[in-house]
Amino acid sequence: MKNILVPVGTTESGINNLKYALNLASINGGKVFLISVYEDESKLKDIANVNEFWINEKRQQLKDVMNGVNSEGVEVITQSIKGNPFEEIKKISKKENIDLIVLSPQSIEIDDKVYLGTTTAKILKQTEIPLLIVPNGYLFRKFDSILFAFKNGHFKKENVLEPLKYMKSTFDSKINLLHVITPEATEESKEIDTELTTLKSSLTTTKNATTFQGVLEHFQSHNPDMLCVVRRKRGFFKKLWEKNIILKRDFHTSKPLLVLSGIQE
Known part of the structure; x- marks a missing residue:
């Protein structure tokens, strides 16, 4: 598992999942790809301003996630991407030979009755890459x-x-x-x-x-x-x-x- 992908939903879940991915990657010299995807807002009138807003918003989110962890010793590549989240995850997974995707059960929406929310569920449906779904706040430990x-x-x-x-x-x-x-x-x-x-x-x-x-x-x-x-x-x-x-x-x-x-x- 040399290449691990962490798509960011909320900043909080992103920090949790990145910490987990960093622990996995540190064991064998792996690399972590931290991405935040925003939808194409081309249907809106003020396209340039809207896209600039989301670019800045997603870049700041990635910075906030990175500031919430200690990534020393592990290469982390951050990228904000415009497009369909599920298609972009498939593209980057193929391009970077991703071995594992680390996700939260509920990436954005929070519902006590739900285990897998719609975002995580759609990713699970649409990718051939193994997934590791980490409960919110769960600390990394050895898998005995x-x-x-x-x-x-x-x-x-x-x-x-x-x-x-x-x-x-x-x-x-x-x-x-x-x-x-x-x-x-x-x-x-x-x-x-x-x-x-x-x-x-x-x-x-x-x-x-x-x-x-x-x-x-x-x-x-x-x-x-x-x-x-x-x-x-x-x-x-x-x-x-x-x-x-x-x-x-x-x-x-x-x-x-x-x-x-x-x-x-």
Whole structure:
């Protein structure tokens, strides 16, 4: 994870996420890209003044975020960008070979009933880059234990498990697998790829109606430092494709959430 992207929503969440990214980057000589994106206001009459306002506003926000952290020893590249936030994140991710995007559950809007707000949810939908969703105010700590919850043990896309391999090699993390067998599980989904089993410290197989119910049942006994899942079009991630939002009643966690790339059915 040499290149880490931190998109800024609010200044407060930006400081929190940048601190987290800096800790990750400092371990292996990584680089952090801190960006703030503003929409094109070309439909407004006084285009020049409006754009100048947002340029200055976003530049100041980036300065405020940088002033809120100690970035010594880590290269941080800041950039304010005009355009669609989701398209610009995809562009810079490709251009800079981004390995990980660090986000807050709710980047701008705050709602106690919501786990993933619309901005974070849309980024999760539209990027192939692994995401690390860090709870507001959560301090960085070594990942001694990671709980990886999944329904399908077969991964068609290559390199899906690279972030887990990195965590294991860097932090000597214990990778505890939670294989959730749901009523619609196929025989293929019940099998687990060798690439994954070689990473495991433990394997728990559980039968539940949903992956989230499996996580709820076994979360406390594992007490992980990080929860890991794969992007899917079903289960609690189904809400992303329907409403660009995930309510806490459908899924939530108080620990950092690593969302692996690739989409499973």
